[in-house]
Amino acid sequence: xxxxxxxxxxxxxxxxxxxxxARLSAELAAVVTGARxxxxxxxxxxxxxxxxxxxxxxxxxEARAVFGDGPQIARLLGYLVQRSIGYGLRWQGSVEDSxxxxxxxxxxxxxxxxxxxxxxxxxxxxxxxxxxASGIDLLATIVADPGSRAxxxxxxxxxxxxxxxxxxxxxxxxxxxxxxxxxx
Numbered sequence: 001x002x003x004x005x006x007x008x009x010x011x012x013x014x015x016x017x018x019x020x021x022a023r024l025s026a027e028l029a030a031v032v033t034g035a036r037x038x039x040x041x042x043x044x045x046x047x048x049x050x051x052x053x054x055x056x057x058x059x060x061x062e063a064r065a066v067f068g069d070g071p072q073i074a075r076l077l078g079y080l081v082q083r084s085i086g087y088g089l090r091w092q093g094s095v096e097d098s099x100x101x102x103x104x105x106x107x108x109x110x111x112x113x114x115x116x117x118x119x120x121x122x123x124x125x126x127x128x129x130x131x132x133a134s135g136i137d138l139l140a141t142i143v144a145d146p147g148s149r150a151x152x153x154x155x156x157x158x159x160x161x162x163x164x165x166x167x168x169x170x171x172x173x174x175x176x177x178x179x180x181x182x183x184x
Contacts, residue, residue: 032055
């Protein structure tokens with residue numbers, strides 16, 4: 001009998017530079033690790049933006065604070081949990097790529113949008129003069145593409161991604177983009 005959660009190996013998953021990227025804060029590196037575990041446990045071929053969003057909400061208090069403590073965060077987490085047992089099953093076996101933005105070459109184990117979001121999070125940090133990307137940087141980039149799975153989950157939970165971007169922009173005083181762009 002095989003274990004329910006298969007072990008992750010370099011051979012099975014490949015290594016994306018984000019796993020060891022010196023441009024990620026320790027907190028964001030933990031988010032990436034959590035997203036990888038979640039994708040593996042769910043039986044998904046690739047880490048996508050919904051995995052990253054789920055891991056952000058679990059691991060990054062600043063990103064979680066964007067959604068408050070009320071019923072909105074409970075509803076959002078409920079939809080994220082359901083992806084492995086409900087509507088998210090239709091995503092298995094497909095690649096997340098909205099086509100809305102030019103995509104960097106995705107590494108094995110990463111959807112093109114998730115790989116692009118991580119790269120843009122690092123660029124966003126550099127633009128504000130920080131050496132390390134944070135969870136808020138990643139949150140801003142994953143919700144900027146209206147075709148991402150993270151945005152679909154937000155929408156199902158009654159949260160519109162432009163509202164999230166406005167909150168982040170107001171909090172930081174930085175332009176984070178809109179209409180599918182990350183401002184990077």
